[in-house]
Amino acid sequence: MSRHQADPALVKALVTPERVHRDVYTSPEIFRLEMEHLFANTWVYVGHASQIPNPGDYLSTEIGGQPVLASRHKDGSIHVLRNRCPHKGTKIVSETCGNTGFVFRCPYHAWLFRTDGSLHAIPYHRGYQDTDLMASEAAAGLPRVGDYKVYRDFIFARLATDGVDFESFFGDSLSSIDNMVDRSPAGKLVLEGAPLRYMHPCNWKMLVENQTDTCHPMVAHESSAGTAVSVWEREEAKGGKKPMAVEVYAPFMAPYDFFEKMGLRVWPNGHGHTGVTTSIHADYSAVPGYFDQMVAAYGEARAKAILGENRHNTCYFPNIMVKGPIQTLRVFRPIAADRTLVESYTFRLVDAPDMLFERTLMYNRLINAPTSIVGHDDLEMYERAQLGLHADGYEWVNIQRLYQPGEAEDVTDVAGGTSERQMRNQFQAWVKYMTMSMTPEGAGLREAAE
Incomplete structure (x- = not known):
């Protein structure tokens, strides 16, 4: 079954202003649709910047059943990437956190990727001579999520390429995060x-x-x-x-x-x-x-x-x-x-x-x-x-x-x-x-x- 094959009218019928149908809690099919649609279209919490303070640090998690990772690049920037090699699809990291050094190394064929996700090197590269590998999506490096944002060190991501932007999605609700962070005299939290x-x-x-x-x-x-x-x-x-x-x-x-x-x-x-x-x-x-x-x-x-x-x-x-x-x-x-x-x-x-x-x-x-x-x-x-x-x-x-x-x-x-x-x-x-x-x-x- 291909993606997006669901009738929105049937989904809408499960919720009224005063009640919700029990299927939203019990149906494996509804759960599958939540993973495919709901968690792809919303901004989901990934982690906190204090978990990856140094270049090469990473944390891994899932959004809607899809593996993702957040990494700290050498320039201090944070990147949220899909946790799969563009070659054969192998998960790049299996640990929940760690430090990968300068590059991520695929455990299957040793393709190397910088901590911003970009392709660094491919072993025995001449095997791709006279092919269009470098023009293919595989050469683009680790696939990125649709969008991501670091707000006061809280890392959020949206899987979908198009959708509601971060500020529009959260709006004034971010005041709760602001208050939590502002309770520090330094205006900073550390997850410990x-x-x-x-x-x-x-x-x-x-x-x-x-x-x-x-x-x-x-x-x-x-x-x-x-x-x-x-x-x-x-x-x-x-x-x-x-x-x-x-x-x-x-x-x-x-x-x-x-x-x-x-x-x-x-x-x-x-x-x-x-x-x-x-x-x-x-x-x-x-x-x-x-x-x-x-x-x-x-x-x-x-x-x-x-x-x-x-x-x-x-x-x-x-x-x-x-x-x-x-x-x-x-x-x-x-x-x-x-x-x-x-x-x-x-x-x-x-x-x-x-x-x-x-x-x-x-x-x-x-x-x-x-x-x-x-x-x-x-x-x-x-x-x-x-x-x-x-x-x-x-x-x-x-x-x-x-x-x-x-x-x-x-x-x-x-x-x-x-x-x-x-x-x-x-x-x-x-x-x-x-x-x-x-x-x-x-x-x-x-x-x-x-």
Whole structure:
């Protein structure tokens, strides 16, 4: 079957303003179309520049099932390339990161490529004498992705050659990345430590939706975070400072009214965040010396503005979440229709007190790790949902909390913190980018091919 053979009308029928069909979570065919269309047409997170600080450094990953790599060239520039040799298609690198030196060497026939992807040399080159090799695409070097951008050291790429440009795709949503980086007195982040990796037996979109679902914490996490808070309340009467772990756990038990007043903001193209007015990260204990460092770097007014912005979870469509006040980033990597690998990364604020990074590491370990008690709560809910969607009787999933008829789509707007507006926003973008490269006649072509 050739590419683009899908009927956009059928895809659009799976999503309405108030509900989505269960097939978007369970169908292997829909998953295949997501990899081919959705992940090709959107801007997808590749990695962070601090992971490849030196010439010759590289990192490898996948976008929509396609292997790609990001490399640091000798002039300091970063390049995002498809991880395949133009000769026989062999993957150039198989490690997740490393340093290749001056060139990449194909392990099959030893073709050599500079770290900007350009062809450096071909062994026994005279074998191509009197051929048009140098005029062919093979001589062009490692194939590039459609476009890529390094924004404040965050590396993004779009596989499709044509499409929405970086600035138009993200727009004002980049303010969450700005705030996360600006929390460093030096205006710089460094990704430190290996990510926590956690396989989930569910569709990737369930994890993305959960990041702005504020009606589940006090329910799903009652037995874990709720128990931790109860234990502390018994000890609190004895005096003493509240442990950092309790500060992390306690906000999960906030009531509905707190989360509602927190607010939610949506942006075009499926991006959005909880925590417009406040968030569960707003009341952590002050870190000695940190505010003074921020004032010295930015001035008092700017420092207060930066630290006063405590967004909860910012979802960048399609598949990452950043948590600025705690300096973490989560990637939801689709493996199959019912399998998702979650990678949780931690960042150090350059020139900030070590205690901030200590809190970042603790948060990641307590909330996102495979050994986390909070993470296991969510895992059970995802697994139950993935299994439950196979039950016949009703084929739709409801996403209409705080829905208003005629609700504007693909806009910047603010809603109540318990609204499912961001979920609706994500699915509007899902339809937009799923169908962008589909042809109306695709269904007929597909039937003929089959």
